[in-house]
Amino acid sequence: NTHRIAVIAGDGIGKEVMPEGLRSLRAAADRYGFAVDAVEFDYASAEYYLQHGQMLPDGWFEELRGFDAIFFGAVGWPDVVPDHVSLWGSLLQFRRSFDQYVNLRPVRLLPGITSPLAGRKPGDVDFYVVRENTEGEYSSVGGRMFEGTDRETVIQDTVMTRTGVDRILRYAFDLAQKREKKHLTSATKSNGISITMPYWDERVEAMAAQYDGVRTDKFHIDILCANFVLHPDWFDVVVASNLFGDILSDLGPACTGTIGVAPSGNINPDRTFPSLFEPVHGSAPDIAGQGIANPVGQIWSASMMLEHLGEADAAAGILSAIESVLAAGGDALTRDLGGTGTTSSLGATIAAAIADR
Amino acid sequence: NTHRIAVIAGDGIGKEVMPEGLRSLRAAADRYGFAVDAVEFDYASAEYYLQHGQMLPDGWFEELRGFDAIFFGAVGWPDVVPDHVSLWGSLLQFRRSFDQYVNLRPVRLLPGITSPLAGRKPGDVDFYVVRENTEGEYSSVGGRMFEGTDRETVIQDTVMTRTGVDRILRYAFDLAQKREKKHLTSATKSNGISITMPYWDERVEAMAAQYDGVRTDKFHIDILCANFVLHPDWFDVVVASNLFGDILSDLGPACTGTIGVAPSGNINPDRTFPSLFEPVHGSAPDIAGQGIANPVGQIWSASMMLEHLGEADAAAGILSAIESVLAAGGDALTRDLGGTGTTSSLGATIAAAIADR
Ligand SMILES: CC(C)[C@H](C(=O)O)[C@@H](O)C(=O)O
Numbered sequence: 041n042t043h044r045i046a047v048i049a050g051d052g053i054g055k056e057v058m059p060e061g062l063r064s065l066r067a068a069a070d071r072y073g074f075a076v077d078a079v080e081f082d083y084a085s086a087e088y089y090l091q092h093g094q095m096l097p098d099g100w101f102e103e104l105r106g107f108d109a110i111f112f113g114a115v116g117w118p119d120v121v122p123d124h125v126s127l128w129g130s131l132l133q134f135r136r137s138f139d140q141y142v143n144l145r146p147v148r149l150l151p152g153i154t155s156p157l158a159g160r161k162p163g164d165v166d167f168y169v170v171r172e173n174t175e176g177e178y179s180s181v182g183g184r185m186f187e188g189t190d191r192e193t194v195i196q197d198t199v200m201t202r203t204g205v206d207r208i209l210r211y212a213f214d215l216a217q218k219r220e221k222k223h224l225t226s227a228t229k230s231n232g233i234s235i236t237m238p239y240w241d242e243r244v245e246a247m248a249a250q251y252d253g254v255r256t257d258k259f260h261i262d263i264l265c266a267n268f269v270l271h272p273d274w275f276d277v278v279v280a281s282n283l284f285g286d287i288l289s290d291l292g293p294a295c296t297g298t299i300g301v302a303p304s305g306n307i308n309p310d311r312t313f314p315s316l317f318e319p320v321h322g323s324a325p326d327i328a329g330q331g332i333a334n335p336v337g338q339i340w341s342a343s344m345m346l347e348h349l350g351e352a353d354a355a356a357g358i359l360s361a362i363e364s365v366l367a368a369g370g371d372a373l374t375r376d377l378g379g380t381g382t383t384s385s386l387g388a389t390i391a392a393a394i395a396d397r
Numbered sequence: 398n399t400h401r402i403a404v405i406a407g408d409g410i411g412k413e414v415m416p417e418g419l420r421s422l423r424a425a426a427d428r429y430g431f432a433v434d435a436v437e438f439d440y441a442s443a444e445y446y447l448q449h450g451q452m453l454p455d456g457w458f459e460e461l462r463g464f465d466a467i468f469f470g471a472v473g474w475p476d477v478v479p480d481h482v483s484l485w486g487s488l489l490q491f492r493r494s495f496d497q498y499v500n501l502r503p504v505r506l507l508p509g510i511t512s513p514l515a516g517r518k519p520g521d522v523d524f525y526v527v528r529e530n531t532e533g534e535y536s537s538v539g540g541r542m543f544e545g546t547d548r549e550t551v552i553q554d555t556v557m558t559r560t561g562v563d564r565i566l567r568y569a570f571d572l573a574q575k576r577e578k579k580h581l582t583s584a585t586k587s588n589g590i591s592i593t594m595p596y597w598d599e600r601v602e603a604m605a606a607q608y609d610g611v612r613t614d615k616f617h618i619d620i621l622c623a624n625f626v627l628h629p630d631w632f633d634v635v636v637a638s639n640l641f642g643d644i645l646s647d648l649g650p651a652c653t654g655t656i657g658v659a660p661s662g663n664i665n666p667d668r669t670f671p672s673l674f675e676p677v678h679g680s681a682p683d684i685a686g687q688g689i690a691n692p693v694g695q696i697w698s699a700s701m702m703l704e705h706l707g708e709a710d711a712a713a714g715i716l717s718a719i720e721s722v723l724a725a726g727g728d729a730l731t732r733d734l735g736g737t738g739t740t741s742s743l744g745a746t747i748a749a750a751i752a753d754r
């Protein structure tokens with residue numbers, strides 16, 4: 041039972057947390073009895089861009105499509121490549137080309153992590169953000185007119201399709217139905233964004249009619265963000281458009297203490313192409329190169345990847361190792377969590393805990 | 398010295414908090430020596446829509462344009478009128494027709510209000526969100542194609558103009574320059590929204606070059622929302638597009654305890670048309686009719702209105718009355734603040750405190 045994994049570390053702290061993600065992945069392979077065939081690629085990075093003038097080699101699609109999954113670090117180095125060039129030339133390209141239309145992001149307050157919200161304890165916050173990942177506000181349609189003049193006008197289209205909206209809603213409703221609370225919240229803004237968002241609402245209503253057992257509600261994105269802070273315990277599965285999902289899946293982890301531990305899966309549920317797993321955090325130029333980045337987001341992403349690959353026990357093993365190391369706390373943790381540990385010392389501690397399951 | 402004010406209470410709790418806003422306004426007029434000529438209008442409400450099939454009478458523009466300011470409650474009653482119909486037919490129409498291109502929203506942790514953020518005290522959080530209020534993501538351009546089929550496609554344009562972007566940036570930079578910290582933060586998402594947001598960034602850079610004394614930085618909206626929760630003390634003036642400003646100006650007040658107290662000004666700085674002042678909260682159908690809504694957002698909006706009308710002492714008097722009543726706390730406060738007061742009892746307490754300044 042061998043899983044072929046394409047490994048792309050990317051930029052900045054991506055290069056520092058990836059080795060720890062791999063260490064835990066290998067520890068899980070040994071402990072749970074499967075093999076990992078990991079092939080590393082240096083593209084999707086600013087360094088590669090500097091040498092080649094593009095983020096990816098021409099043959100990337102054929103090269104990567106045969107893998108079982110892509111394990112991704114972080115990309116972006118704005119001093120060298122503008123963000124929209126590096127992101128549209130790599131990560132956003134993968135999501136779209138490999139039709140990874142679900143971006144699944146757990147928001148969970150873990151033991152040992154202090155929430156910035158007063159009085160919230162582990163167990164109080166435990167939900168999923170299900171983000172549409174291929175269309176919506178992230179579009180490539182638009183442009184500039186009357187450039188450089190006072191009439192300069194810049195237009196960008198938001199594009200929603202029935203196919204795109206319905207399939208993300210179906211995934212979210214299916215997920216809600218499997219969970220205990222069976223509660224789905226839709227993020228909208230149909231009072232202000234008056235063409236696409238009322239359409240989103242209509243499709244939510246149509247889909248809700250097919251899921252009798254799921255309690256459904258909706259909030260406009262402004263008050264929904266407010267409620268993440270005021271009432272994080274209200275949520276179970278939150279489904280959102282590309283942009284709204286992006287916002288909610290950074291805000292959620294912030295409410296649970298740190299974005300450094302949050303993982304995500306860019307999932308192609310039809311399995312026509314590989315899915316991609318990556319921490320929610322970015323390349324963090326401000327702390328890159330110091331060996332202090334928190335590796336938990338990358339390691340938790342390995343757990344999500346294994347879940348997707350059918351290794352449920354190994355996935356659970358990694359998550360429980362993370363939880364026990366965080367709960368034990370102390371100096372083992374990285375600085376952002378109040379410890380004195382480094383990226384690699386915390387990574388080693390978690391890998392050892394996996395071996396010990 | 399008489400100020401002519403158009404009063405539009407709107408729907409739901411708008412009708413309950415407006416009398417308290419007026420009571421404080423009149424108390425301030427008596428105390429600080431000016432007159433208020435307040436004319437009430439019943440339009441921009443679901444009731445009006447039911448009777449007339451539209452939100453506003455045909456002559457609204459001519460009728461309202463002569464006033465010195467518009468004092469607004471809240472609009473929206475989705476059981477009767479879809480939100481996008483009621484909002485585009487009233488509030489959003491006012492903002493655009495009267496060219497109220499600045500939406501100014503203070504985010505301040507007040508004495509007596511408990512922040513949901515652990516360990517934050519009054520003084521720790523004190524900044525402004527400056528929101529573009531007439532263009533951007535709130536556009537009327539777009540539509541549906543292939544309706545009712547599997548190919549159904551819905552498109553909505555985001556439209557940014559040099560005029561629109563530059564004037565909001567100028568307002569925000571001017572404001573930052575007047576404040577002690579002289580710090581401006583721009584909300585962007587140029588890594589994902591790859592046409593309009595890079596343009597926004599360019600204009601911010603161009604404008605920053607004209608304001609030497611202002612320290613400028615930018616965050617993508619996802620991590621910016623996270624930082625409102627993690628580091629609310631980092632901000633001084635935050636400038637944002639229409640949608641991002643909408644989100645940030647609900648999230649900010651949530652971080653300072655309650656949206657019920659937050660005010661906003663929809664300002665036409667050129668004074669070619671009246672500006673409009675309203676609480677940040679909506680019509681709140683869930684608590685409407687019970688007399689328990691918090692009137693502070695409406696009363697604080699009266700203070701912002703008086704500031705705009707040149708009554709700086711009266712504006713400061715209202716704000717200090719609000720602060721002293723909140724700081725005294727106890728049963729006088731409404732339920733959302735832990736008291737047992739009603740909309741009108743809290744309103745009366747604040748009006749009395751204004752008279753006592
Ligand atoms: C009601 C709605 C259209 C409005 C907006 O999005 O502008 C409101 O949320 C606000 O912030 O004033």
Ligand SMILES: CC(C)[C@H](C(=O)O)[C@@H](O)C(=O)O
Pocket residue numbers: 127132286320322588589619
């Ligand atoms: C880097 C950026 C383009 C990306 C996004 O907006 O999708 C990131 O914020 C994320 O959430 O994965």
